[in-house]
Amino acid sequence: MTTRILITGAGGFIGGFIVEEALSRGYETWAGVRKTTSRAHLTDPAIRFIDFNYANPQVLVEQLRQHKEEYGKWDYIIHNLGVTKCKNPDDFDRINYGFVKHFTEALIAADMVPRQFILMSSLGAWGVGDEKNFTPIRPTDTPHPNTRYGMSKLKAEQHLQSLPGFPYVVMRPTGVYGPYERDYYLMMKSIKYGFDFIVGFKPQLITFIYVKDLVQAIFKAIDRGVTRRGYFLSEGRAYTSSQFRRYVATALGRRWVIPVKIPIAGLWLVSVIAEKGAALLGKTSTLNRDKFRIMKQRNWICDTTDARNELGFEPQYSLERGVNECVKWYRQHHWL
Structure with missing residues (x-):
């Protein structure tokens, strides 16, 4: 019997790797992308595409009902759709939380609830950790996000928890890097030209997860059949x-x-100027006030015990190995 899977936000950096893994498993793979989204990394002819109207709940329900009638239900949905920077700050809440609310409620209304609904959240939903003793951020800690992005992700998680019996799984990765990712790429590009910009003078411990390890964690959750659970993920x-x-x-x-060490106050000023300048031009800026709070944070260590014990998650990529693979890809594609 064919296993059907839907990956929303499939045109993005992480989404493309999730689609690739789903295809390798022989799943009937649906990619949720807008008509205007690049499909540069979604070229396999086996991929089926769908475009949802997340902003209109009534239309969304009808889309799901029509899909069910023609193709049947999806066994798994990986909701990777989201924004990390916006022209309008209110879009964090509208998209990262509001679209999740509309989509899950539409799935219930259309009788299209899958075996698992896997939400791509973030370690940022938990906020700043212990910056004195650097104890790991734990799932049992009280979340207190300090960015619009983190707040919107936490609201989405809380919405899923409020749905009785809804089979959600939440993935909360730390910094995700890999081929064709752009934020860490900018850092690598700067290093190529001989400069590395560092924020603040206090010690900072940062954590990473290579995109292929993140994808394996997602599919291990599918294999184990866990529901109503959330996992911190890092190397x-x-x-x-x-x-x-x-x-x-x-x-x-x-x-x-x-x-080159940049004082916290200096970075704040540059972030505000960059954000306001981009807004005047109708664009988004990689450097903004949300990004400033992320870069300012000193402790990004998280406790991955649950993922290891319950999913059998064992990262295969050290930072050194992952960086080498990234640089090789960027060079082959003339990014570096």
């Missing part, structure tokens, strides 16, 4: 910015890189 080791710089420089064959 399991913390790094300093100098270690990240060293791995990138070595992969690039760069002997000397100058670390």
Whole structure:
């Protein structure tokens, strides 16, 4: 019997890798993308495409009913749709929370609830951790997000928890990197030219997860059939910015890189200017007030015990290995 899966936000960085894994498993794979979204990484002819109207609940219910009548239900839905930067700050709440609310309620109304609804959330939904002793952020800690992005993700999680019996699974990865990702790419590009910009003067411990490890965690959750659970995901080791710089420089064959430390106050000013300037031009800025709070945070260590014990999640990529693979891809595609 054919296993059907839907991946929303499939045109994005993480979405493309999820689609690739679903296809490799022989699933009937549906990619939820807008008509205006690039399909550069969704070229397999086996992919089936669908475009939902998340903003209109009534239309969304009708779309789902029509799909059910023609193709049947999806066994699994991975909701990877979301925004990390917006022209209008209210869009964080409208898209990251509001679309999840509309979509899940429409699935219930159309009798299209899957075996599992996997939500891509973020470690940012838990907010700032212990920046004195650097104890790991734990699922049992009280969430207190300090960014619009994190708040919107937490609201989406809380909505899922409020739905009686709804088979959700929440993935909360730390910083995700990999081929064709753009934020860490900008850092690598800066290192290529001999400079590494570091925020603040206090110690900072950062964590990562390679995109292929994140995808494996998602499908391990499917294999284990867990529901109504949430998981922090990272490689399991913390790094300093100098270690990240060293791995990138070595992969690039760069002997000397100058670390440039930026005071917190200076970064705040630059972030505000960049955000307001982009807004005047009708664009989004990678550097903004939300991003500032993320970069300011000193402790990104999280407890991945639940993912290891319940999913059998064992990351295969160290930061060094992942960086080497990334740099190779960026060079092959003439990004670096």
